[in-house]
Amino acid sequence: MKSYTAINTRIAEALMENNLPVKDIHSIGLEGCNFETFSVKALNFSTDIEEIEISNSNISILSSDAFKELPQLKQIIFNKNHIGEVSTDAFNGLNVLEKLVVSQNENFDILQRGYLRNVPALENLELRRNSQINSVEDDSFGFLPKLVYLDLSYCSLTKISKNAFSNLAILETLLLSENRISNLNKYAFKGLHKLLLLTLDGNSLRDLPEGIFEDLSSLEKLRLQDNQIKTLKISHFNGLVNIKELNIANNKITRIPEDLFNTFLNIESLNFAGNNIEEIENGAMTKLKNLNDLDLSGNQLRDLPENLFEGLTNLEVINLSENKFERVCGTFIKNFENMAELVLSNNSIKVLEKHCFQNLPHLVTLNLHSNSLENLDNQAFENLPSLESLNFENNRLSVIQNGAFQGLGALGELTLTKNNINMLERNCFDNIKSLTTLYLDGNNIKSLPLGLFKELSTLENLRLSHNLLTDLNCEIFQELSSLNYLYLDENYLSNLQSGCFEGLELLNTLDLSSNGITTIAPSFFTGLRELKDLYLSNNKIEFIPTKTFINSPNLQNLYLDNNLISNIESNAFQGLGYLAILSLKANKLKQWQANAFVGLDSLGDLYMDFNEIETITAHQFENVPELEALSLQNNNINKLESNIFAELPKLKRLSLVNNKIASLPEKLFSGLTSLANLDLSNNTLDHISAEDFAGLVQLSHLFLKYNKISRIEPNSFKDLASLSEIDLSENELHEVNSYTFAGLVDITHLKLCNNQISKISVADFEQFQKLLCIQLVDNPLSSEILDQFVHKYNCSFPIDDL
Numbered sequence: 001m002k003s004y005t006a007i008n009t010r011i012a013e014a015l016m017e018n019n020l021p022v023k024d025i026h027s028i029g030l031e032g033c034n035f036e037t038f039s040v041k042a043l044n045f046s047t048d049i050e051e052i053e054i055s056n057s058n059i060s061i062l063s064s065d066a067f068k069e070l071p072q073l074k075q076i077i078f079n080k081n082h083i084g085e086v087s088t089d090a091f092n093g094l095n096v097l098e099k100l101v102v103s104q105n106e107n108f109d110i111l112q113r114g115y116l117r118n119v120p121a122l123e124n125l126e127l128r129r130n131s132q133i134n135s136v137e138d139d140s141f142g143f144l145p146k147l148v149y150l151d152l153s154y155c156s157l158t159k160i161s162k163n164a165f166s167n168l169a170i171l172e173t174l175l176l177s178e179n180r181i182s183n184l185n186k187y188a189f190k191g192l193h194k195l196l197l198l199t200l201d202g203n204s205l206r207d208l209p210e211g212i213f214e215d216l217s218s219l220e221k222l223r224l225q226d227n228q229i230k231t232l233k234i235s236h237f238n239g240l241v242n243i244k245e246l247n248i249a250n251n252k253i254t255r256i257p258e259d260l261f262n263t264f265l266n267i268e269s270l271n272f273a274g275n276n277i278e279e280i281e282n283g284a285m286t287k288l289k290n291l292n293d294l295d296l297s298g299n300q301l302r303d304l305p306e307n308l309f310e311g312l313t314n315l316e317v318i319n320l321s322e323n324k325f326e327r328v329c330g331t332f333i334k335n336f337e338n339m340a341e342l343v344l345s346n347n348s349i350k351v352l353e354k355h356c357f358q359n360l361p362h363l364v365t366l367n368l369h370s371n372s373l374e375n376l377d378n379q380a381f382e383n384l385p386s387l388e389s390l391n392f393e394n395n396r397l398s399v400i401q402n403g404a405f406q407g408l409g410a411l412g413e414l415t416l417t418k419n420n421i422n423m424l425e426r427n428c429f430d431n432i433k434s435l436t437t438l439y440l441d442g443n444n445i446k447s448l449p450l451g452l453f454k455e456l457s458t459l460e461n462l463r464l465s466h467n468l469l470t471d472l473n474c475e476i477f478q479e480l481s482s483l484n485y486l487y488l489d490e491n492y493l494s495n496l497q498s499g500c501f502e503g504l505e506l507l508n509t510l511d512l513s514s515n516g517i518t519t520i521a522p523s524f525f526t527g528l529r530e531l532k533d534l535y536l537s538n539n540k541i542e543f544i545p546t547k548t549f550i551n552s553p554n555l556q557n558l559y560l561d562n563n564l565i566s567n568i569e570s571n572a573f574q575g576l577g578y579l580a581i582l583s584l585k586a587n588k589l590k591q592w593q594a595n596a597f598v599g600l601d602s603l604g605d606l607y608m609d610f611n612e613i614e615t616i617t618a619h620q621f622e623n624v625p626e627l628e629a630l631s632l633q634n635n636n637i638n639k640l641e642s643n644i645f646a647e648l649p650k651l652k653r654l655s656l657v658n659n660k661i662a663s664l665p666e667k668l669f670s671g672l673t674s675l676a677n678l679d680l681s682n683n684t685l686d687h688i689s690a691e692d693f694a695g696l697v698q699l700s701h702l703f704l705k706y707n708k709i710s711r712i713e714p715n716s717f718k719d720l721a722s723l724s725e726i727d728l729s730e731n732e733l734h735e736v737n738s739y740t741f742a743g744l745v746d747i748t749h750l751k752l753c754n755n756q757i758s759k760i761s762v763a764d765f766e767q768f769q770k771l772l773c774i775q776l777v778d779n780p781l782s783s784e785i786l787d788q789f790v791h792k793y794n795c796s797f798p799i800d801d802l
Helices: 004-017 783-793
Strands: 027-031 034-038 051-055 058-062 075-079 082-086 099-103 124-126 149-151 173-175 197-199 221-223 245-247 269-271 293-295 317-319 341-343 365-367 389-391 413-415 437-439 461-463 485-487 509-511 533-535 557-559 581-583 605-607 629-631 653-655 677-679 701-703 725-727 749-751 773-775
Touching: 773 783
Parallel strands: 027 051, 034 058, 051 075, 058 082, 075 099, 099 124, 124 149, 149 173, 173 197, 197 221, 221 245, 245 269, 269 293, 293 317, 317 341, 341 365, 365 389, 389 413, 413 437, 437 461, 461 485, 485 509, 509 533, 533 557, 557 581, 581 605, 605 629, 629 653, 653 677, 677 701, 701 725, 725 749, 749 773
Antiparallel strands: none
16 A cells, blocks of 8 residues: 555544444554655554554655554554664653564664653563664663563674663563574673573574573573584673573584573473583482483483482483484483483484393483493393383384383384384283384384284284285284274285185274285275274276276275286275275276276375276266365377367366367366366367357366467357466467456466467457466566566466475
8 A cells, every 4th residue: 555545544444344443453464565755643553552463564754743642552563664764852751652573674773862761661672683683782772671571583683882771670581592692791681680581592692691581580491502603601690690591502512511500490491402512420319309301312422420319219201312322221220219201312222231220210211322232131120110102213123022011011112113123923012001102114124923913902003114024924913902093014014815804893993005915805894893094006007897996985085006906896895985085096097987986985185196997987976976086187088079078167276287179168167166266277279269168167276288279269269257266377378468367357367478478468368357477587578578477477487386
């Protein structure tokens, strides 16, 4: 909006739409406006307004009476504006203003020229993302005695003066993150006795002045992560008697001295992740009686003093991942009464001896992901009665012995993914009867001993993907009565036996992809009445027999992609009344009979891309009346019958991309009153006639790129009142005029790239009130014409990305 008249008209319309009097409006937002001189006097709203937001606007002058006569104004937000001249008295008279947000504005440094001298009630000042702000001087906040919250993050600060914040006696939050601060004056935070949160993360600090935090006796959270600090001493933290959270991750610290935390009597969380720490002196943690969470991940630690954590009875979480530990048993990992989570992943641990984890009665999660473990001692976990999750992913285990998990009666999740396991002893899982999730994928398992899962009656999720299984003893799964998910993909199970899954009455998902299976039969799926998702992709199945899935009546999603299917027998999917998705991509189908889809009463999505289909008929879809998405991309279809989609009144998405369609029969789509997305790209269409898209009243996206269209009859799109986007790029159009797109009242984006258009006028598109973008690159048009379109209809993103 470029005038006060336009803005006031919009305000009046909004009041009328909501049946509100002016006096009831307490908040107003102005976006995308142009003001020569901004003044609220020119706007028709009540003087009792309490909140104003101006964003993405141009303000040439912010005058001294910009906000005059608004005695109740409590909040102002300036966001992403371009501001020219600002009067030093712009905020005068705002005696009750409590919150001021000035963010991402150009040409306006609010800390200069005393702009903040006359807002005595201000409590919240947010100045984030103002690149003009590069320093805080002694008097920058000298007139804000009630300020509680100050955000200066993501600016360009390099300097903070000696007493910059000394007058902010009740300030509680100070955010200085993501600036360019490399040095701090010792007295930079002088006087901030009430401060609770200080963030200095994401700067360039190399060191800290001794005693810099001396006045911060109330500080609870200090964030120093993502700097370049190399050394810490106790004198750096003098005064921090109430600190509860310290984050100094991702610096360059190499050593933690014995006395560093002597004053941290209330600390609850310490984060030193991502440093270069090689040594922690004994006694460094002794006084941290309230410590709950300790993160030392991503350092260079090889060992820790044996009594480092002695007396830390409240410690619940320790993260020691990504260090260089080779051994942890019998050292510092013991006697943690309340320890709940221990992370030791990405180290070099080679062995876990007997009684490795002593006196950890409440440990719930143990993560040993990515170490060098080759064996598991059968008494290593004897003292972990509460352990629920154990992760050994990406180690070097080759054999899982009987008794390996002795003592883990509460274990619910066991991850053995990506090891070298080639043998599972028959009773190796007998001690973990509460197990619900077992991951064995990515190993070298060739066979499963009978009785392996006999004690796992509560197991719900079993992954055996990416192994070397060649056959299954059909009794192997009999005891898994609670199993919901079974993944057997990426094995060599080419010959499944009948009834192998018969005992899995609760199975929800079965993945048999990538096994080399050549045939499937109804007996394979006997007993799987609750099956919802079945994956059979990437096999060598050649045909689908009659009633193949009759024993899985609740199946909802069926994937048969990348097989060799050339024949679907009659009634192949009979009994699948709840099937919603059927995917038959990348097979050898040339044709199928109409009764192949008998019984698919609820089918919503059908994918038949990358087959060898040449012709399709209306009868082939008469048994899928609920179909909403049909994809026939990358086939050899060269001819379409006029009534072909007559049986699909609910179709919303149709893709015929990359076929050999040269023409569209009259009223081909006339029955598709629900169709919203139609893609005919990459065909050989050479013209569009007036009746081609008749009846597509709900169509919103039409893609016709990469055809040979040279002519579009006038009014060809007249019925497409809902169309918002059309892509005609990569065709052979020579001329576009006011009749070409007549009737497209909702069109917003039009792509005409890479045609032969030499004649086109901006005036022809003025009838389209909602049009935002026209792309015309790579057409033989003069720079003058292109500039006119760029000026009025420019868009910087491709239509495909919308």
